[in-house]
């Protein structure tokens with residue numbers, strides 16, 4: 001027979017699928033929505049690292065297809081954002097032009113994977129027909145009081161010259177370009193995501209997501225229970241409100257710290273401290289929140305004022321330090337150096353007393369080397385002494401409430417979402433500023449508000465977007481009162497489109513609604529979402545927020561967008577993430593040419609556990625290529641033989657189905673591939689033994705392989721004599737009974753000494769076991785047998801004299 005020719009086979013079947021799509025919506029099958037995180041179409045194209053996620057999602061889609069589902073497996077483009085804009089600044093090419101070119105290249109490269117994407121569903125976030133709805137959601141949020149303006153110091157990237165959301169600042173650096181982030185005071189559009197904090201937290205329970213991602217979201221939302229307490233300022237009628245999660249430590253509060261931005265700083269600062277305080281504040285304001293939290297060496301300055309500890313009634317000094325953040329809790333804290341690490345470092349550095357109020361065993365430690373942060377027994381705490389601290393934590397707030405100086409509160413780390421970007425290549429925020437009416441939304445029927453062309457893309461750096469220079473566009477009339485007014489010139493962040501795109505795929509041509517009720521009900525939400533873990537907080541949190549809002553205004557009737565989530569690891573080469581900037585990119589093109597798509601698909605899975613980062617080794621693809629050749633030859637050599645299946649063949653088939661199915665269900669895709677290799681060898685052994693292999697086993701193997709290596713599977717299915725696609729089959733099933741071992745091995749002994757082993761039927765009687773054992777011992781027994789012992793399933797012992 002002809003040898004495996006991947007080029008011809010792949011060409012033939014890619015053409016066949018184009019003319020005969022395998023995934024059809026007959027209106028009767030249940031849907032299964034398997035979604036890839038859509039790519040940003042960069043100029044550098046796809047490398048084998050990108051392929052990984054797309055292969056995984058296609059395998060999963062085809063598996064569900066074989067399980068009787070109609071698959072929704074769309075693809076689109078997250079195409080607004082900085083790279084296209086930076087390219088425009090450098091090369092003078094309009095982002096619209098470079099984006100369109102990149103999309104065309106990307107699409108061609110994506111099609112090479114032979115995934116079952118439904119290109120009729122394609123969306124592009126920069127298409128006015130799409131961003132009309134991104135703007136519409138903003139208008140709806142504005143009307144619902146969820147979009148508002150606020151002047152505040154925001155994270156500012158001096159290199160990208162734009163404001164950033166907290167989520168876009170990673171270790172104090174701009175998520176995109178790595179430049180240290182500073183602060184800038186700007187009037188911002190904000191989205192009130194904090195209003196959804198509790199729902200975002202609680203609904204995590206509904207999701208079949210990796211625990212790691214749920215924990216990252218839980219920590220980001222950061223709900224904590226504590227108390228607010230008012231501390232009197234000594235010699236004044238003013239009080240300072242603090243937030244603490246540890247009211248049980250109140251007796252140990254020996255100083256207080258205010259954030260440098262706190263409103264009371266200037267009135268608390270004594271004249272002799274004024275210069276030092278002002279200098280300190282200047283420096284602190286330039287630092288990012290992350291630096292402020294993480295800086296090892298504590299810094300601070302004394303205000304000269306004192307507060308009164310409400311329980312000890314003792315005066316405690318009031319300091320200013322940047323480790324207290326202005327926008328968390330009340331921006332002021334009571335400091336308990338004995339039980340808080342940061343306070344401990346601070347007190348050590350500035351010589352402030354450390355008083356222990358909680359101890360492991362009720363005894364004071366002579367010299368604390370570090371803060372004791374565990375619960376324990378209350379000491380040095382007046383009438384609370386001897387109580388366990390967890391009880392005190394609950395009861396002290398009640399006392400404070402009775403004293404009228406405190407109350408229980410809940411706090412969140414989650415902040416409202418800074419939603420304005422001072423850049424060009426984004427959705428214009430559809431708001432008109434009118435002197436009389438204030439901010440007025442563009443009427444819904446006038447959307448989309450088109451992004452106008454500019455001459456210069458350079459960010460102004462003043463905090464204004466390049467759109468501010470287009471006077472004809474900026475100057476307009478108020479939609480409410482008709483007077484001259486000005487358009488908002490900030491644009492939306494790149495996250496805006498990606499927060500809801502998955503809803504649009506299923507009704508991408510609807511010009512009346514974001515998505516029709518009928519289609520939403522039929523095809524949404526997403527059953528399986530596949531993408532990189534780097535989106536664990538940003539995109540996945542924003543999408544959940546948008547979905548909940550759209551549910552609240554009746555657009556959809558579910559409140560979680562992604563039921564199941566799988567995060568694939570990265571492909572690394574020579575230890576570094578594969579990327580053009582690192583110069584370690586492997587292009588799929590040569591591999592497709594030399595080994596074929598089926599081999600590359602298999603190698604993408606074989607390279608390592610899909611959830612982990614895996615090292616790429618070009619030589620590894622040889623192994624899967626050899627496997628495909630061997631399998632091809634096995635089928636071709638045996639397809640025309642008529643072989644009655646033996647028990648061994650039937651068992652092999654059931655075990656094969658079982659092993660591949662359970663590994664696939666567990667997303668252990670690398671072991672699926674090794675499973676194919678292993679069973680292929682077993683089949684080859686059987687052929688050697690029996691002269692052939694039965695048709696049922698061969699066909700089952702072909703169907704099992706189909707989601708992973710679809711071209712060769714189609715070809716072999718046709719070679720078996722079928723004239724329909726292999727994907728018209730249903731996924732094979734197995735019989736649990738067939739997995740059981742029917743033969744077991746037992747030890748055979750003479751006078752307690754093992755002389756060999758023998759295979760017997762698992763349910764053999766004592767008599768059969770002993771007879772089988774005697775066959776092994778033939779010629780070895782001398783003397784007379786006085787006893788025959790059978791320990792079921794384990795040993796036959798013949799006692800002789």
Ligand code: ANZ
Pocket residue numbers: 224243244245246249323324325326327328329330331332333334335336338339340411
């Ligand atoms: C006294 C205390 C004693 C505290 C102790 C902790 C341990 P989470 O769990 O993160 O909510 N805190 C409050 N507001 C702050 C701010 N704006 N900037 C920095 N730190 C702030 O942490 C709450 C705890 O962090 C609060 O409880 C407060 O310190 C501090 F043994 O109060 B604690």
Ligand code: ZN
Pocket residue numbers: 434435436437438478479480481482483485
């Ligand atoms: Zn007006």
